[in-house]
Amino acid sequence: MPVGQDLDSVIGMTGRADLRLGITDVAPVVSCGSFSARAVVGEHVPITATVFREGHDAVAANVVWSPPTEAGSAPARTGPDGSPGPLNRMAKLPPEPDRWLATVVPDREGRWTFRVEAWSDPLATWHHAVEVKVAAGQGPEDLANDLEEGARLLDRVAGEADPEHKDAVLAAAAALRDTSLELTARIAPAFAASLQEYLHEHPVRELVTRTPEYEVWVDRPRALYGSWYEFFPRSEGPVVGGIATHGTFAQAAERLPAIADMAFDVVYLPPIHPIGKVNRKGPNNTLTPGPDDVGSPWAIGSDEGGHDAVHPQLGTMEDFRAFVARTRELGMEVALDFALQAAPDHPWVASHPEWFTTKPDGTIAYAENPPKKYQDIYPINFDNDPEGIYAECLRVIRVWIDAGVKIFRVDNPHTKPLNFWHWLIWEVKKTDPDVLFLAEAFTRPAMMHQLARIGYTQSYTYFTWRTERGELEDYGRELATNCHYMRPNFFVNTPDILHESLQFGGPPMFKIRAVLASMMSPTWGVYSGFELFEHVAVRPGSEEYLDSEKYQLRPRDWAAAEASGRSLAHYLRRLNEIRRAHPALQQLRTLHFHSVDNPNLICFSKTDPGSQDAVVVVVNLSSHNTQIGTTALDMPALGLDWHERFAVSDEIGGGHYDWGQFNYLELDPYREPAHVFSVSLPRPVRFPPPVS
Structure with a gap:
């Protein structure tokens, strides 16, 4: 244990002992500690703080990192890996002289806490003073007081030293007091590397100043890393006589091996509940459905x-449980849409009309996003009966948790009250901490970020609309900077969003967007049909698909x-295999962009802290023209010196190359628009990398 005087016994000039030393800008902290920061099991989490004091005496800092505890038990100080261990010292973080860093690695799910402790370091102050004075030529008479002060500090350490090291500490103190020895011999034992290492872990701490405790909620790894595949079970029925028939869960399960073969981790299903019959939408969002039209699952x-029910044409609740079980057998899990809205003939409308908004003419207001109208959907008014609505929503979500669902993709959360989500998410996590929530919130940045702060595990992002190099780099840096609370999910397309780049970019653009999404973000996703290059919009200027699967069956x-070569399935499989093979690609906070002298080329890297795994990706952003360029890599970001050479292997196109800082590239989008290079590093990556 460290030796020192607790701050509570020290009276500062201000009368406020807790302000004796300066500690500012502690991170990761979300909204001044109002919400938990986020991490996942096994993630290297940097804890930083600015630490300083008056005068010239040395200061130091440590982190007290405490795991989740059972109710009523006291948190224990832990080492950086979460297990009981020595003092978790912080180190200086260049180039700022007062910035300090420690890295912790949580080993279990739950609510962890940390605080930073700053303290005056008399051993470091003494060590520096003696070094400087000896270098200046001062002798033992000049250093008499210094030598005695050092001996007294070592006496304090010896009082609590373990038997293995106590003799060495006492011997060093005795040498400092031994006037028969030469000066260098007197100080040599105290300066010995082995003793300095012990003193680093068992320092003398004075004027200990503590921050408040801050929380870090630690999720399972799937919260940060995963590959999502979205499809509609109802489109998996057979085509009979040229007419599509409604699929069942059993038929949809036949599609699962192909999804698993593409190495996806999460199978995301749109709502699987009964669909309203009143104001049902027809094909392409028309208001004139036929008797056999299936309507929108979101109504x-x-x-x-x-x-809480399953659409009868899909099957029963037991059929759904069997679908979930089959997904797990194949190494995947189900994510289910959670859409809090009701069709006009939903049972809630009859039993709880107060849960909706009534217009002056007495009718219930349907959803609108002018000029769009959603006559088949009634929004819920959370202000009318919050207690009843909250309780019902919690009951519903627990129905699906009991059925085996551990991930919910939440539809339009930005149209519901923030305090509702804050309550619901953490009520669920009280009993099921492994449940994850994805916010489908294509909305203003302030709302997207606040949804993440209050508890959402992941968020849809603006990636779909970021196509130029500058905006991709800016957005990637923004997400990496805020990764302590906001985790992105880069979907390349959705049933609602067919970006113009895919409409007109041809098959190479589908590869480009897939590489960018899967390599930049640890979590990414595709909507079924992407691998078939589906690209036709309902009308010019629209991002809606022609014959949208939202409103009709769409068998494929x-x-x-596959037989005709018009499938991207093998390419998606290769991207996901690369992601699984390289822990660096399962990170967000290590995303780093590098210079390249062609604006149509983007270059970025990721590293895995503590290992020798790194990946460098170069993508041609033009789907129609070959692009050439030369990289200027930020070598320290890869854990390398500026002059070093290193080997790279192209994980997509094959080939092995010797690289350095500057490297020539040529990418033909019709042959292969991207390089994904695995890097053979000579040593483990420091985290964070040194500032270049």
């Missing part, structure tokens, strides 16, 4: 049930696409 509820002939 939830009918006389067949509501949010996967086998014919």
Whole structure:
């Protein structure tokens, strides 16, 4: 244990002992500690703080990192890996002289806490003073007081030293007092590397100043890393006589091996509940459905049930449980849409009309986002009966947790009150801490960030609309900077979003966007049909698909696409295999952009802290033209010196190369628009990398 005087016994000039030393800018801290920072099990989490004091005496700092505890038990000080260990010292973080860093690695889920302790370091102050005075030629008479002060400091350490080191500490103190020895011999034992190492872990701490405790919620790794595949089970039915028939869970399960073969981790399903019959939408969002039109799954509820029911044409709850079980057998898990809205014939409308908004004419208001109208959906008014609505929403989500769902993709959370989500998410985590929530919130930045702060595990992002190098780099840096609370999910397309780059970029653009999404973000996703290069919009200038699967069945002939070579499935599989093989690609905070002398080329890297794994990615952003350029790599960001050479292997196109800081590239989008280079590093990566 460190030796020292606790701050509570020290009276400062201000009368406030807690202000004796300066500690500012502690991170990761979210909204001044109002919300928990985020991490996942096994993630290297940097804890930083600015530490300073008056005068010239040395200061030091440590982190007290405490794991989740059972109710009523006291938190224990832990080492950087979460296990009981020595004092978790912080180190200086260049180039700022007063910035300090320690890295911790949580080993279990739950609510961890940390605080920073700053303290005056008399041993370091003494060590520096003696070094300087000896170098200036001062003799033992000049250093008499210094030598005695050092001996007394070592006496304090010896009082609590373990038997293995106590003799060495006492011997060093005795040498400092031994006037029969030459000066260098007197100080040599105290300056010995082995003793200095012990003193570093067992320092003398004075004027100990503590920050408040801050929280870090630690999720399972899937919260940070995963590959998502979205598809509609109802489109998996057979085509009979040229007419698509409604699929079942059993038929949809037949699609799962192909999804697993593409190395996806999460199978995301749109709502699977009964669909409203009143104001049902027809093909391409028309208001004139035929008797066999299936409607939008997001228009939830009918006389067949509501949010806690399964659409009868898909099967039963037992059929759904079997689908979930089959997904797990294949090494994946199910994410289910959680859409809090109701069709006009949802059971809630009859039993709880107060949960909706009534217009002056007595009708219930349907959803609108002018000029768009959603006549088949009633928004919930959370202000009318919050207690009843909150309780019902919690009951519903627990129905699906009991059915095996551990991930919820939440539809339009930005249109519901923030305090509701804050309550619901943490009520769920009280009993099921491994449940994850994805915010489908394509909205203003302030709302997206606040949803993340209050508890959402992941968020949809603006990636879909970031296509130029500058905006991709700016957005990537923004996300990496805020990764202590906001985790992105880069979807390349959704049933609602077919970006113009995919409409007109041709097959190379599908590869480009897939590489960018899967390599930049630790979590990414595709909506079914992306691998078939589906790119036709309902009208010019629209991002809606023609014959959108939101409103009709859309069966696909996967086998014919594979046989004709019109499938990107093998490419998606290779990207996901690369992601699984390289822990560096499962990181967000290590994303780093490098210079390249062509604005149509983007170059970025990721490293895995503590290991020798690194990946460098170069992508041609033009889907129609070959681009050439030369990189100017930030070598320290890769843990390398500026002059070093290193080996790279192209994980997509094959080939092995000898690289350095400057490297020539040529990328033909019709052959291969990207290089994904695995890097053979000569030593483990420091984290964070030194500032260049």
